[in-house]
Amino acid sequence: MPRRFCLALAGLLLLPALLPAQSGGALDAGLLGKVWSTERFVAKAAPCLRPAELEAELRRLAAAHPELLLGEVGRSVERRPIYRITLGRGAKKVMLWSQMHGDEPSATPALLDLAHYLLSHQEDSEVARLLDQLTLLMVPMLNPDGAEAYTRRNSQGIDINRDALNLATPEGRLLKKLRDEAQPMLGFNLHDQNRRRTVGNSRQLASNAVLAVVGDEEKTLTPGRITAKRAAVAIAAALEPFAPGGLARYDDTFSPRSFGDNLTAWGTPVVLIESGGVPPGASLEELTRLNFLALGATLGELAADGLAGRDPDLYDQIPENNVDVYSDVVLRGGRIRQPHLLEAYRADLAFDRLRGDREAAGCQPPGPPRSTVAELGDARIFGAGEEIDAGGQILFPGFLIGAEGFGARRFLDGPGLEILGKLGVSQVRWVVAPRDLAAAAGFAAKQRGRLRPRVEVSADRAALPIRRLSRRPEPPAGRLLGQLLRSLESACGQPFDHQEAGAVEAALLALWNGKNAAPLRYESVASLLVARTGGGGLAAGSAVSRIFLDGAEVAP
Numbered sequence: 001m002p003r004r005f006c007l008a009l010a011g012l013l014l015l016p017a018l019l020p021a022q023s024g025g026a027l028d029a030g031l032l033g034k035v036w037s038t039e040r041f042v043a044k045a046a047p048c049l050r051p052a053e054l055e056a057e058l059r060r061l062a063a064a065h066p067e068l069l070l071g072e073v074g075r076s077v078e079r080r081p082i083y084r085i086t087l088g089r090g091a092k093k094v095m096l097w098s099q100m101h102g103d104e105p106s107a108t109p110a111l112l113d114l115a116h117y118l119l120s121h122q123e124d125s126e127v128a129r130l131l132d133q134l135t136l137l138m139v140p141m142l143n144p145d146g147a148e149a150y151t152r153r154n155s156q157g158i159d160i161n162r163d164a165l166n167l168a169t170p171e172g173r174l175l176k177k178l179r180d181e182a183q184p185m186l187g188f189n190l191h192d193q194n195r196r197r198t199v200g201n202s203r204q205l206a207s208n209a210v211l212a213v214v215g216d217e218e219k220t221l222t223p224g225r226i227t228a229k230r231a232a233v234a235i236a237a238a239l240e241p242f243a244p245g246g247l248a249r250y251d252d253t254f255s256p257r258s259f260g261d262n263l264t265a266w267g268t269p270v271v272l273i274e275s276g277g278v279p280p281g282a283s284l285e286e287l288t289r290l291n292f293l294a295l296g297a298t299l300g301e302l303a304a305d306g307l308a309g310r311d312p313d314l315y316d317q318i319p320e321n322n323v324d325v326y327s328d329v330v331l332r333g334g335r336i337r338q339p340h341l342l343e344a345y346r347a348d349l350a351f352d353r354l355r356g357d358r359e360a361a362g363c364q365p366p367g368p369p370r371s372t373v374a375e376l377g378d379a380r381i382f383g384a385g386e387e388i389d390a391g392g393q394i395l396f397p398g399f400l401i402g403a404e405g406f407g408a409r410r411f412l413d414g415p416g417l418e419i420l421g422k423l424g425v426s427q428v429r430w431v432v433a434p435r436d437l438a439a440a441a442g443f444a445a446k447q448r449g450r451l452r453p454r455v456e457v458s459a460d461r462a463a464l465p466i467r468r469l470s471r472r473p474e475p476p477a478g479r480l481l482g483q484l485l486r487s488l489e490s491a492c493g494q495p496f497d498h499q500e501a502g503a504v505e506a507a508l509l510a511l512w513n514g515k516n517a518a519p520l521r522y523e524s525v526a527s528l529l530v531a532r533t534g535g536g537g538l539a540a541g542s543a544v545s546r547i548f549l550d551g552a553e554v555a556p
């Protein structure tokens with residue numbers, strides 16, 4: 001079986017070079033990936049698993065498998081128990097720990113799923129060999145306080161993974177103690193990274209990154225580190241069929257304060273696995289499946305032949321993790337029209353939708369959309385979740401419109417705001433009497449949501465925008481810029497005269513509140529319209545092809 005990396009097409013890993021060492025057995029990555037959905041033990045998505053729920057799941061796991069050793073091995077700063085599960089009876093000890101960063105949960109349920117799978121299939125020869133050869137020491141969720149608060153750091157505000165030398169955290173001291181007692185021959189440090197990292201220059205999202213952690217500044221290639229490299233190559237092979245070309249190599253600069261680096265130096269070589277981007281069309285739970293199958297297959301090979309079948313040199317050919325070159329949406333080839341500049345200019349625009357994992361997994365109610373412009377200019381090196389060809393089109397900021405008096409709440413309700421969103425209004429400035437300020441602010445906060453403009457409440461009459469609503473707007477008759485302007489005109493009770501030559505410009509300027517409206521900028525919110533112009537400027541007949549309100553697209 002060929003076991004060389006084929007480097008082709010900007011560093012994409014090709015499948016034939018990475019076929020698993022065994023195939024068809026119970027620890028074959030292909031099979032593990034297939035059976036995970038029916039054999040998984042933890043039903044909840046990783047970001048939804050709170051410490052108390054993990055504890056209940058661990059007790060359920062121990063009850064299902066009497067041979068599993070479940071022990072409380074320590075306590076967090078807030079006195080939450082930290083558990084270890086032990087399975088197998090082999091001389092080779094392998095330690096696996098997850099979620100030392102509280103908001104990096106993808107591998108936590110995978111550890112329980114894997115323990116359950118192994119203990120449910122002991123009659124299988126490959127599983128029996130694994131349990132005979134290896135002793136698996138698993139610490140799921142090393143940072144339960146961080147997991148509860150859904151923060152990276154522990155309750156002391158310390159990053160546990162930078163505490164390997166100071167040992168100021170009880171969680172860090174525990175990890176070191178467990179390592180020192182067991183002296184494992186290999187460790188797996190399981191994290192989540194930025195979900196928008198890419199694989200080398202491929203512009204493809206990295207579903208995972210892997211690192212055979214170095215133990216010193218010189219990156220000395222010790223026998224242990226060679227084993228870690230072999231493990232990383234086995235992981236690459238296991239992941240390839242499920243996330244083709246989606247594995248990157250994590251930055252291997254020596255990190256003197258980190259656990260992986262110090263554990264490696266203390267004699268336990270460490271493999272870091274980062275879960276990253278979600279492959280197209282999948283949910284966050286896919287990352288748990290990838291951890292499950294990669295760990296299962298790699299441990300199977302470790303038990304079978306000590307990973308001797310893997311060429312450690314292939315590790316160095318895994319493309320590096322790349323950052324800041326991937327966005328959720330990239331509009332390419334358009335021109336930007338800013339309120340304060342008369343000429344539209346050529347620029348791509350890339351933006352990200354900011355949504356927390358707990359929100360994405362459905363265990364936190366969806367908040368109002370949040371977005372940020374990640375690039376304005378040349379985005380040719382960017383990969384994208386959604387590519388939009390904006391050639392021949394002009395991108396311009398959403399409109400700012402005013403409303404006066406507490407009575408305006410009649411049309412600043414949800415349905416009224418949604419019509420304004422369809423008209424390209426991204427911001428409403430609502431000026432009320434000082435006595436109504438609190439009530440108006442409360443009302444506006446309740447209306448916040450997807451596809452609705454942001455409403456800003458003020459008692460400063462001087463802040464009133466040029467254009468002010470006097471009634472609930474009618475939905476637009478179509479998506480021509482002139483039609484949007486006509487609806488806004490009638491809702492404002494003020495003629496815009498936009499049919500006159502040059503008057504569209506004047507109408508737009510008024511809707512941007514003169515030249516002072518928020519321009520499209522790097523790190524501004526992504527509230528914008530995109531219109532076809534046929535090469536000239538914006539006109540009444542320009543078709544508005546897209547409207548985004550804080551990153552969310554308004555359907556025509």
Ligand SMILES: [Zn+2]
Binds near residue numbers: 101192
């Ligand atoms: Zn981390």
